[in-house]
Amino acid sequence: MDAEWFGRYADPSLTPLELHAIQWLEGFYELEHLLVTRRWARCLRADASPALLFAALVHDAERHFPGGPSSTPSVPFDDPDYLFAHSLRSADVVEEFLRSEARVSDEAFIRQVRALVLRHEIGGGTEADVLQAADSLSFLEALSWLAAEWVRSGRYSKERSVEKLRWSLERIRVPEALVAGLPLYDHAVRELDTTSAVDGAERRRIAGDFRLLLGLTGEPSECGVTP
Ligand SMILES: [Fe+2]
Numbered sequence: 001m002d003a004e005w006f007g008r009y010a011d012p013s014l015t016p017l018e019l020h021a022i023q024w025l026e027g028f029y030e031l032e033h034l035l036v037t038r039r040w041a042r043c044l045r046a047d048a049s050p051a052l053l054f055a056a057l058v059h060d061a062e063r064h065f066p067g068g069p070s071s072t073p074s075v076p077f078d079d080p081d082y083l084f085a086h087s088l089r090s091a092d093v094v095e096e097f098l099r100s101e102a103r104v105s106d107e108a109f110i111r112q113v114r115a116l117v118l119r120h121e122i123g124g125g126t127e128a129d130v131l132q133a134a135d136s137l138s139f140l141e142a143l144s145w146l147a148a149e150w151v152r153s154g155r156y157s158k159e160r161s162v163e164k165l166r167w168s169l170e171r172i173r174v175p176e177a178l179v180a181g182l183p184l185y186d187h188a189v190r191e192l193d194t195t196s197a198v199d200g201a202e203r204r205r206i207a208g209d210f211r212l213l214l215g216l217t218g219e220p221s222e223c224g225v226t227p
Pocket residue numbers: 059060086120121
């Protein structure tokens with residue numbers, strides 16, 4: 001099965017800093033989603049800033065580290081308390097990574113990344129709207145298996161999972177992204193009916209294996225410190 005995934009997200013445009021961040025998030029079940037979000041951001045805006053691309057790549061980072069806010073099945077998907085707590089914690093862990101682990105000293109870059117990560121769920125501003133749209137498209141494309149897993153495990157009913165998919169589509173403000181999202185939404189809803197075919201543990205392993213997804217046989221080289 002791994003052969004069909006090897007190198008699927010190989011991308012020569014990834015910077016040394018971005019490769020460093022991917023290594024930082026090794027094993028995170030959302031790594032595939034993060035790579036696809038960055039790809040959609042580039043697709044929606046060919047002139048996307050380095051900060052937008054980096055924010056796309058790390059926007060959900062806090063979920064990789066224990067202790068974050070939890071969203072229970074009874075809470076709406078658009079619950080501001082959860083979304084704000086999640087976004088703030090992600091911005092904090094990303095800023096700490098940039099300052100400590102990556103030793104980035106470009107204050108303007110750090111502030112721009114932080115502002116975008118803070119707004120990734122709600123949009124607001126040209127680049128934040130692109131990030132929110134890219135996140136939504138990526139959820140529909142690369143995390144539809146998670147929605148199917150929710151149904152299979154009983155965490156959410158099929159109706160609630162459809163609600164999450166619909167919310168991901170409806171919050172998009174970028175017109176061309178909405179057009180791109182419609183077929184992804186239809187496909188993701190259909191995938192909810194194939195729950196017996198989903199091996200959640202295996203899918204999580206694949207989604208977090210950056211070497212597999214990027215087609216790397218060793219460690220990424222030249223992990224630099226600047227964007
Ligand atoms: Fe998020």
